[in-house]
Amino acid sequence: MSKQAKIDTRIFKRLLKYAKPYRGLLITAFFCTITLSLLSPLRPKLIGDIVQEYVVSFQDKAQFLKWILIIGGMLFLEGILQFSSSYFSNLLAQSVIRDIRKKVFEHITTFRMKYFDKTPVGALVTRVVSDIEAISEVFSSGLIDILGDLLVLTVVLLFMFLENWQLSLLALIPIPILILATRIFAKAMRKSFQQESTAVNRLNTFVQEHLTGMNIVQLFGRQKQEFDAFEEANKTHRQAHINAVWAFSIFFPVVEFLSSLSQAFIIVWAAFYVSGMDITDPKLFGKILSFTMWVQMLFRPIRMLADKFNILQRGVVRAERVFEIMDMDEHVQASGTITDCDFQQAIRFTNVSFAYNEEEWVLKNINLTIEAGKTVAFVGATGAGKTSIVNLLSRFYEYQKGDIFIGETELRAIEMNVLRQNIAIVLQDVFLFSDSIHNNITLGNPSISRAEVIQAAQAVGAHDFILNLPDGYDYQVGERGGVLSVGQRQLLAFIRAYVYNPHILILDEATSSVDNESEALIQRATEQLTKGRTSIVIAHRLSTIQAADTIIVLDKGEIKEMGSHEELLKNEGLYHRLFTMQFSRT
Numbered sequence: 001m002s003k004q005a006k007i008d009t010r011i012f013k014r015l016l017k018y019a020k021p022y023r024g025l026l027i028t029a030f031f032c033t034i035t036l037s038l039l040s041p042l043r044p045k046l047i048g049d050i051v052q053e054y055v056v057s058f059q060d061k062a063q064f065l066k067w068i069l070i071i072g073g074m075l076f077l078e079g080i081l082q083f084s085s086s087y088f089s090n091l092l093a094q095s096v097i098r099d100i101r102k103k104v105f106e107h108i109t110t111f112r113m114k115y116f117d118k119t120p121v122g123a124l125v126t127r128v129v130s131d132i133e134a135i136s137e138v139f140s141s142g143l144i145d146i147l148g149d150l151l152v153l154t155v156v157l158l159f160m161f162l163e164n165w166q167l168s169l170l171a172l173i174p175i176p177i178l179i180l181a182t183r184i185f186a187k188a189m190r191k192s193f194q195q196e197s198t199a200v201n202r203l204n205t206f207v208q209e210h211l212t213g214m215n216i217v218q219l220f221g222r223q224k225q226e227f228d229a230f231e232e233a234n235k236t237h238r239q240a241h242i243n244a245v246w247a248f249s250i251f252f253p254v255v256e257f258l259s260s261l262s263q264a265f266i267i268v269w270a271a272f273y274v275s276g277m278d279i280t281d282p283k284l285f286g287k288i289l290s291f292t293m294w295v296q297m298l299f300r301p302i303r304m305l306a307d308k309f310n311i312l313q314r315g316v317v318r319a320e321r322v323f324e325i326m327d328m329d330e331h332v333q334a335s336g337t338i339t340d341c342d343f344q345q346a347i348r349f350t351n352v353s354f355a356y357n358e359e360e361w362v363l364k365n366i367n368l369t370i371e372a373g374k375t376v377a378f379v380g381a382t383g384a385g386k387t388s389i390v391n392l393l394s395r396f397y398e399y400q401k402g403d404i405f406i407g408e409t410e411l412r413a414i415e416m417n418v419l420r421q422n423i424a425i426v427l428q429d430v431f432l433f434s435d436s437i438h439n440n441i442t443l444g445n446p447s448i449s450r451a452e453v454i455q456a457a458q459a460v461g462a463h464d465f466i467l468n469l470p471d472g473y474d475y476q477v478g479e480r481g482g483v484l485s486v487g488q489r490q491l492l493a494f495i496r497a498y499v500y501n502p503h504i505l506i507l508d509e510a511t512s513s514v515d516n517e518s519e520a521l522i523q524r525a526t527e528q529l530t531k532g533r534t535s536i537v538i539a540h541r542l543s544t545i546q547a548a549d550t551i552i553v554l555d556k557g558e559i560k561e562m563g564s565h566e567e568l569l570k571n572e573g574l575y576h577r578l579f580t581m582q583f584s585r586t
Helices: 003-017 020-039 042-055 061-108 113-118 121-140 143-163 165-171 175-212 214-219 223-272 282-326 386-393 416-421 437-442 450-460 463-467 486-499 516-530 565-571 574-585
Strands: 347-355 361-370 375-379 401-406 423-426 504-508 534-538 550-555 558-563
Touching: 003 121, 003 282, 020 042, 020 061, 020 143, 042 061, 042 143, 042 282, 061 121, 061 143, 061 282, 121 143, 121 175, 121 282, 143 165, 143 282, 165 223, 165 282, 175 223, 175 282, 223 282, 347 386, 361 386, 361 401, 361 558, 375 386, 386 504, 386 534, 416 423, 423 486, 437 450, 437 486, 450 463, 450 486, 450 516, 486 516, 504 516, 516 534, 550 565, 550 574, 558 565, 558 574, 565 574
Parallel strands: 375 534, 375 550, 423 504, 504 534
Antiparallel strands: 347 361, 347 401, 550 558
16 A cells, blocks of 8 residues: 555544544435445346336236336435435534534644744635535545445446346446546546645635735735736636546546447347347347446446545545644643632743744843732833743743743743733734624623623723714624724723733733824723733833833843833933934934
């Protein structure tokens, strides 16, 4: 067995494990398929016998009518079985992919931010939606149908050889050519499916990125260039599908030709090689009719088998990509077990160093203590390491050297959910879901009432602007909150932080992109939120952090200065220079 075949077998077995909870559906679909496979080949035999006994002589009309009704009943039963097999196999398929999709999405939500930094969103969307949808075909029109087609082939061949083994061998002469054509077809299709999967991934990624960044495309007049790039990606996607169509276009005519050739051999046998028999003999006529129908039933499953094997192959190719995601160990190691940590204690960084990429240190030997209930501000040039400290504290990234403590408890010893439930972050770029204002504030938490949301909005100073919206707290904010201003989105983020009542509050550039009026509201919201909480503020606007208990100046990942606003100005160091430059620009 080749290496690729071993991989396919392993992935297929893994897929089957997801069908175990739905054994009833699987067994029902198999039963219907097996019954249908046994019943269908019997029909040509009966039709041939009816022709032999009743059609040519047509003497017993009552018996003829009875057999006609039997054949009609068989056709009706076959229809019921086909419906049941299709319904239950598709129900099984949708149940399986629902479970896989839930597991994949749940797994992705545990990944650390570093993974999302290097992985396009469109690629993940393809995995969670398109690839998993393709997996459904393994169960709905792949596995069970293949079993049915194989069984039909076996039963048809059995009937043919029992009826006349010489004629059966004659009818099977084209089969070796068909087997060879099928192998070539399957190989071509696997290659085209891989190309198709890559092209779909590339196209989804391109569309997602460019729709999200459409304002940049239009602002810089890049519509023509980006359309040309899209056209190239679309062309590759089209070519991948054409390759598959090309293979189908050749294979199916070959199958039809070989099927016709097999039927021609039967006719030749009937015309030239049956000595001593009259061609009008009803027994001969019925036998030819049965064999003609059996040949059609024989070649149809072979043709469909090639198609079904390719569907199975495509599902396995897509499943391989999905399982790659599921097998990734990209999540933050949630090894902490402590759930009763007191977060009203000092936060202590001891010799902490951190790099996003190996040895490219973003933070170097950080030593500092943030007292409980105090407000500490971090300032510095872009790339100084301010946001990295926040990422480490919330465990979006893992530090490589040193330790971070809350009181005497090491950060990584705290259970992940407990840690994040006690930390709230208000970012510069506020993300809002395409939902109501209320749901964006509560994030769907049923324990937070509308009254608590209103109280928080009043405390932050955003209640009036929300009431002025058409539906108030039920107003739909659109994708990413696009119908609201930057300042309004920031205020909603402050309300969100307020209702979750965190012990540690982090404000990351929360006022850097808002106008003066919104900044005044946000300053009020900041005062309300920081009362009695350990607060960490990152700001470019130094005017917003002058009241902080401690200001820490970072430069190239190192702490250069530390003290209050007045103390740092007196030192006339880096902070003084930053403040003077900003003030002079103002």
